[in-house]
Amino acid sequence: MAQTHIHDTLIVGAGFTGLGAAIKLKKSGVDDIVIVERADDVGGTWRDNTYPGVACDIPTMLYSFSFARNPAWSRMYPSGGEIRDHIRDLTDQHDLRRLIRFGTEVTGLSFAEDTGVWTATTNGRRKICARTVVLASGPLADHSLPDIRGIETYKGTKIHSASWNHDFDVTGKRIGVIGTGASAVQLVPELVKDAAFVKVFQRTPGWVLPRPDVGIPDSVQQLFAKVPAAQELTRQALFWGHEACAAALVWNTPLTGLVSALGRAHLRLRIKDKWLRRQLTPDFTPGCKRMLISNDYYTALQKENCKLIDWPIATLSPAGIRTSDGIEHHLDAIVFATGYDVHLSGPPFPVTGLGGRSLQQDWAAHAEAHKSASVHGYPNLFLMTGPNSGPGHNSLLVYIEGQIDYAVAGITTILAQNLRYLDVRADVQRRYNAAIQQRLTKTTWMSGCSSWYLTADGFNASMYPGLATQYLRQMRQFRFDDYAAVAHGAHVRAVSSTA
Numbered sequence: 001m002a003q004t005h006i007h008d009t010l011i012v013g014a015g016f017t018g019l020g021a022a023i024k025l026k027k028s029g030v031d032d033i034v035i036v037e038r039a040d041d042v043g044g045t046w047r048d049n050t051y052p053g054v055a056c057d058i059p060t061m062l063y064s065f066s067f068a069r070n071p072a073w074s075r076m077y078p079s080g081g082e083i084r085d086h087i088r089d090l091t092d093q094h095d096l097r098r099l100i101r102f103g104t105e106v107t108g109l110s111f112a113e114d115t116g117v118w119t120a121t122t123n124g125r126r127k128i129c130a131r132t133v134v135l136a137s138g139p140l141a142d143h144s145l146p147d148i149r150g151i152e153t154y155k156g157t158k159i160h161s162a163s164w165n166h167d168f169d170v171t172g173k174r175i176g177v178i179g180t181g182a183s184a185v186q187l188v189p190e191l192v193k194d195a196a197f198v199k200v201f202q203r204t205p206g207w208v209l210p211r212p213d214v215g216i217p218d219s220v221q222q223l224f225a226k227v228p229a230a231q232e233l234t235r236q237a238l239f240w241g242h243e244a245c246a247a248a249l250v251w252n253t254p255l256t257g258l259v260s261a262l263g264r265a266h267l268r269l270r271i272k273d274k275w276l277r278r279q280l281t282p283d284f285t286p287g288c289k290r291m292l293i294s295n296d297y298y299t300a301l302q303k304e305n306c307k308l309i310d311w312p313i314a315t316l317s318p319a320g321i322r323t324s325d326g327i328e329h330h331l332d333a334i335v336f337a338t339g340y341d342v343h344l345s346g347p348p349f350p351v352t353g354l355g356g357r358s359l360q361q362d363w364a365a366h367a368e369a370h371k372s373a374s375v376h377g378y379p380n381l382f383l384m385t386g387p388n389s390g391p392g393h394n395s396l397l398v399y400i401e402g403q404i405d406y407a408v409a410g411i412t413t414i415l416a417q418n419l420r421y422l423d424v425r426a427d428v429q430r431r432y433n434a435a436i437q438q439r440l441t442k443t444t445w446m447s448g449c450s451s452w453y454l455t456a457d458g459f460n461a462s463m464y465p466g467l468a469t470q471y472l473r474q475m476r477q478f479r480f481d482d483y484a485a486v487a488h489g490a491h492v493r494a495v496s497s498t499a
Contacts, residue, residue, distance in 0.1 A: 006117055008032040008415055010130035012109075012347075014100050015044020016087060016397060017384045018136035020065050021404050023094050027067075028408050030415065034128060035096070036120070038105035042091045044138055046083045049183075051164040052190035054080035057182060057211075057293050061235040062242065062395035068094070071224035071231055077213040101128075109133065110352035111379065116420035116486075118380065132411045136384040137347055139462075146178070146338045150316035157333035161187060168333060170195045176321055176329060178313070179337035180206060185292050187337065189300040198306045199329055201313055201321065204289075204450075205280045207263045211293040239468070245393040246467050249287035252444050259286040270298035279310050287392055287444035289451045339452060353378035354423065367461040370429040370482065371474055373406050379421035379486075380414060382407035387461045388436050390453070392445065394468040402475035409478035422483040439465040 008030050011018045014037035022033055041047055056063050060073035063083070070086050078086075091097055105123040112119065120128045143162040145151060151158075159165045161183040171194045177184055180202045191198050224231035248255035263286060271277045280298070301308050311323035320331035346367065351359035354377045362377065369375045372389035373382050384403050391399055414422055440446055443465050445453050453462040464471050 004127060004129050007034045007128070007130040009034075009132045009134060009411055010118065010120060010128055011035040011134045011136055012106050012120070013037065013044065013136035013138060013384075014039075014042040014091075014096075014102075015046070015136065015138055016065075017044070017138060017400050017404070018134065019087065019090055019094075019096055020068070020400065021134045021136055021384065021407060022096055022099060023065075023068060023090075024404050024408050025411065026094070028412050030408075030411060033099050034130065035100045036104040036106060036122065036128065037100055037102050038123070040102050041088075042096075042100070043084050043087045045162075046080055046087060049080055049162055049164075050166070051161045051183065051187045053186040054183075055186060056080070056083060058242075058395045058397075059238050060216075061231065062238050063397055065397060065401055066232075066235070067401075069224075069228070069231060069235075071228070072221050073216055074221075075213060075215050077211060106137075106347075106349050108350045108352070109347075109381075110350075111354065111381070111421075113354055113421075116380065116488075132380045132382070132414055134382050134384060134407055134411075135347060135386075139385050139390075143339070145336055148178075148313060148316055150322075153318050154316045154320070154334065155318045156320065156331055159333060159335050161335060161337040170333070172196045173332040174320075174330065175199070176201060176331040176334045177337055178321075178334060179339070180204070181337060181339060182290060182292055183339075184337035185294040185297040187335070188306070189294075189296040191335070192300045192303045192306045196305060198300075198303075199321075199331070200301065200306065200308050201323075202279070202308055202310045203312070204284075205282050205310075206289060206292045207259070207282050207286045208266060208280075208292045208294055208297060209259075209263055210266055211295045213295070239394070239398065242394040243468055249291065249393045250443055250465065250467075252285055252287075252447060256286055256444065267298065271302065273302070276301065276308065279308055284449035285444050285447045288447050288449040289453075290392075351378065351381075353381075366455065366459045368429065368433040370424045370432050371406065372464070373403055373475075374410070374424040374429075374483075376424050376426045376429045379423035382410055388433075388440075388464050389471075390463045391468060391471075392443075392463055398468050399464070399471055402472040406475045406478055413478065413480065417485075418488070420486045420488050422480075422485050424483050428482045436465060 009025060011021055014035050018035055022035060025033055056078050059076050060078045064070050068090055106120050107123055108121040110119050117129050117131060118133045143160055145160060157168050170191055173195050174197045175191055175195045176199045177188055178201045188200055247253055248259045267277055267280060300306055311325045314322050314324045317328055320329045322328045346359045346363050357377050359378060367387040369383055369386045372386035384400060389399055440460050445460055445463050454460055
């Protein structure tokens with residue numbers, strides 16, 4: 001250990017979150033930072049997702065950090081390519097590339113209680129040591145083909161939406177799309193433009209609302225660049241508009257009925273065929289699953305070369321997909337818009353804490369943390385997008401910004417006081433999560449539908465049951481007395497500080 005440099009902070013992941021954490025740490029005086037990234041470029045999910053039509057479903061002004069704004073967004077809802085460019089610009093503007101070790105994948109993370117140092121093992125068998133760690137690998141970093149009967153027998157081209165095969169030309173091809181979620185409603189309208197035929201295999205219809213997307217004129221972009229207060233005013237207006245949506249999407253209220261009415265009106269306006277409307281009508285409360293926004297998905301489904309299939313898939317065959325009605329659909333390629341391997345039981349590598357305890361084992365039943373950021377038994381470790389930090393109505397980056405501020409407060413406290421470690425108290429974590437789970441019982445997410453928000457036994461370790469303002473308020477205060485603070489050789493008196 002004495003021969004290995006010990007960094008102040010190790011950040012795992014060079015997406016929006018990891019880069020944002022590095023920017024705020026640098027601004028707080030923490031310079032000895034190393035960022036590890038398994039890919040060869042920054043960007044995270046926006047680097048990886050390049051499928052046709054990929055775009056953000058949150059307005060641009062909210063899908064950026066308040067401390068690193070972009071006045072030059074071209075549209076209200078940016079394309080994936082524009083977001084990737086913004087992330088790369090962010091990296092260069094803040095001189096972060098020199099901190100990043102590309103092609104470095106963490107394979108294990110362990111904490112030494114006697115020294116207060118985390119050691120990360122990597123794919124190159126090199127070890128990286130740091131006093132504090134920010135886990136910013138993200139909940140949607142990994143994906144795989146779904147476990148569907150016969151998938152190994154299919155002889156055509158298999159493409160996952162999260163790793164698009166740009167060498168495959170869809171022109172004139174028969175394409176099957178499995179899934180009707182956020183990725184599917186974006187890529188299906190693009191596929192029908194060139195494919196000979198597109199068949200969309202739907203398990204459950206979702207609530208689709210209109211997408212109020214418009215271009216942002218050059219004059220407005222110039223105004224935002226010259227008068228940052230104008231962009232901030234726009235951001236605040238969008239924030240409070242989304243915040244008001246919580247009354248309809250987080251809790252089942254009379255406003256939820258208005259969202260339902262809007263969704264049904266959008267469906268009636270766009271879909272003329274009564275039977276197709278029936279196939280596309282959800283049977284769950286709006287907000288229970290992720291809301292979808294699109295102006296052209298319904299239009300695409302009515303094209304002559306597109307067909308919605310709502311019979312369950314029985315098996316994949318060498319020629320395509322066989323549905324439970326006995327029909328075999330012959331396909332040149334199958335696109336799996338089936339989502340991600342969401343890590344509700346911890347990151348995809350072993351994390352070992354105090355006394356050799358395993359985070360994967362501790363979270364085997366249910367994941368929980370204090371304020372979604374700290375876990376008892378894993379000191380000096382700060383989670384980004386941790387348990388119960390997901391929004392159902394506002395921008396994820398707003399929540400992440402609160403998490404970054406909380407982590408920076410904890411890290412700077414550890415470094416300034418030269419602590420061996422800070423470990424959140426078990427009773428504090430237990431009380432916090434008991435309150436969270438009690439509040440969750442009253443939300444739309446627990447109203448009976450099946451979603452990736454829930455574990456197999458129906459436990460919600462994903463979503464935060466409240467307003468973004470409530471979440472940010474709790475993250476602003478880093479309470480030192482919520483932690484067991486251990487110095488090199490002595491306990492430290494607990495005090496409070498504000499993030």
